[in-house]
Amino acid sequence: MKIYGPEAIRNVAFVGHGASGKTTLVDALAFVSGASRRHGSIKEGSTLTDTSPDEIERKHSISLSIGYAEWMNTKVNLLDAPGYLDFFGEVICGLSVADGAVVVLSAVSGVEVGTERCWETLDRLHLPRILFVSGMDKEHANFERVFNDVKQRLTPKVLPVEIPVGDGAQFRGIINLFTQTCQLFKPGSKAGEFEETPVPPEYQDAFSRYKDQMIEAVAATGTPVVVVVIGGSAVTMSRWLDRVGAVVMAWYPGEQGGHAVADVLFGAVNPAGRLPITFPLEEGQLPLVYNHKPTGRGDDYVDLSGHPLFPFGHGLSYTTFEYDSLRFDRDTIGPGDSVRVSFTVRNSGRRAGHEVAQLYVRDLLASVARPVQELKGFERVSLQPGESRRVSMMLTPRHLRMLDGSGRWVVEPGAFRVTVGASSRDLRLRGTLTVR
Numbered sequence: 001m002k003i004y005g006p007e008a009i010r011n012v013a014f015v016g017h018g019a020s021g022k023t024t025l026v027d028a029l030a031f032v033s034g035a036s037r038r039h040g041s042i043k044e045g046s047t048l049t050d051t052s053p054d055e056i057e058r059k060h061s062i063s064l065s066i067g068y069a070e071w072m073n074t075k076v077n078l079l080d081a082p083g084y085l086d087f088f089g090e091v092i093c094g095l096s097v098a099d100g101a102v103v104v105l106s107a108v109s110g111v112e113v114g115t116e117r118c119w120e121t122l123d124r125l126h127l128p129r130i131l132f133v134s135g136m137d138k139e140h141a142n143f144e145r146v147f148n149d150v151k152q153r154l155t156p157k158v159l160p161v162e163i164p165v166g167d168g169a170q171f172r173g174i175i176n177l178f179t180q181t182c183q184l185f186k187p188g189s190k191a192g193e194f195e196e197t198p199v200p201p202e203y204q205d206a207f208s209r210y211k212d213q214m215i216e217a218v219a220a221t222g223t224p225v226v227v228v229v230i231g232g233s234a235v236t237m238s239r240w241l242d243r244v245g246a247v248v249m250a251w252y253p254g255e256q257g258g259h260a261v262a263d264v265l266f267g268a269v270n271p272a273g274r275l276p277i278t279f280p281l282e283e284g285q286l287p288l289v290y291n292h293k294p295t296g297r298g299d300d301y302v303d304l305s306g307h308p309l310f311p312f313g314h315g316l317s318y319t320t321f322e323y324d325s326l327r328f329d330r331d332t333i334g335p336g337d338s339v340r341v342s343f344t345v346r347n348s349g350r351r352a353g354h355e356v357a358q359l360y361v362r363d364l365l366a367s368v369a370r371p372v373q374e375l376k377g378f379e380r381v382s383l384q385p386g387e388s389r390r391v392s393m394m395l396t397p398r399h400l401r402m403l404d405g406s407g408r409w410v411v412e413p414g415a416f417r418v419t420v421g422a423s424s425r426d427l428r429l430r431g432t433l434t435v436r
């Protein structure tokens with residue numbers, strides 16, 4: 001073994017009720033880390049830490065014993081405490097030198113009196129802790145029940161880091177909620193042997209539910225929270241959105257994405273991206289698009305709004321913008337004519353920023369049903385605080401045309417409503433253009 005200085009040594013105590021699996025876990029950790037060559041078992045009396053004749057004979061720990069694991073240039077002393085309350089003095093000895101604790105719970109029995117007793121001592125000593133649910137392969141193992149038990153009887157501030165795949169005889173592996181990977185064990189394999197796979201489809205629901213709980217728990221600490229979403233499409237966020245300060249949609253930002261996100265979070269860059277899709281409140285609203293045909297009725301459901309969570313074209317920045325003075329160079333045009341639409345955008349906030357001004361058109365009367373609005377132009381305008389600029393965009397016959405009942409492109413005479421704003425639902429200016 002390498003020689004470690006005090007800065008690279010950690011003492012971690014393994015505590016919990018009797019026979020919850022502490023000695024077995026310590027043995028497995030030492031084995032997986034390479035510190036021990038033997039994968040011992042309680043049944044054979046061959047574990048690293050239950051070594052006295054009494055412990056081997058009775059198959060439970062009697063005194064505090066130490067194993068160790070070498071992990072990431074740190075020596076982790078594994079202090080295996082007995083679980084039976086008769087030996088609670090040993091637990092206190094272990095905890096008094098520990099930097100933190102692993103509280104081991106049985107997947108079958110969950111929180112027991114012994115667990116509560118350890119927890120109270122950990123509270124008193126202000127020790128950080130993680131919980132480990134052992135015996136997921138046993139009959140009647142139930143992770144969800146143990147998790148809820150912990151929330152009710154020990155602390156509401158608990159978050160799963162890993163969740164099991166299957167239980168009892170069907171227990172097959174674990175899913176890590178942070179790395180978003182799944183480790184599947186082969187039947188009969190040793191500790192530390194697994195195959196790494198993506199999260200199985202049947203676990204996606206549980207996976208997202210626990211991830212949402214993770215965001216809620218972090219937000220509940222009171223520290224301002226920004227959620228950075230890495231994803232290729234809309235995600236639902238109604239369960240936690242009102243509890244966090246901001247959301248940054250980073251899409252799949254590539255290998256320099258971390259720097260870009262950091263610049264946005266720390267304010268070095270004022271973001272100006274706009275959504276090219278609609279984010280729904282719930283999946284039940286899908287398909288949800290900004291340019292649908294008129295429905296002839298309200299958009300709401302009996303039990304849900306018909307409005308999106310974030311509309312097409314939405315995006316915020318660290319400043320604000322005002323719009324005014326919409327003008328057309330002509331109000332009435334012929335079917336083959338173009339018109340110049342202009343308006344003023346002003347940076348009304350205190351930071352320099354970029355606005356993406358958007359122009360939408362609706363054909364108010366047509367021979368076939370036309371969308372309630374369609375994006376026909378946009379322009380990115382960079383403005384210093386207080387600065388304003390005239391923005392102008394051309395509307396040409398291409399922007400006003402449609403396919404008629406017989407499949408021909410036509411610009412039909414009549415009125416067109418022209419709206420300008422910061423998103424498809426944040427429209428600040430409107431005017432009407434007439435085609436003769």
Ligand SMILES: Nc1nc2c(ncn2[C@@H]2O[C@H](COP(=O)(O)OP(=O)(O)OP(=O)(O)O)[C@@H](O)[C@H]2O)c(=O)[nH]1
Pocket residue numbers: 016017018019020021022023024025041042043059060061062081082083084104134135136137138
């Ligand atoms: N099937 C199964 N059995 C386990 C698991 N972990 C522990 N066991 C068994 O459960 C029994 C108790 O395990 P121990 O590791 O001795 O538990 P402990 O918490 O150290 O017990 P005490 O020191 O007596 O408090 C032993 O028979 C183990 O073989 C597990 O994950 N699955």
Ligand SMILES: [Mg+2]
Pocket residue numbers: 022023024050060061080081082083
């Ligand atoms: Mg033990």
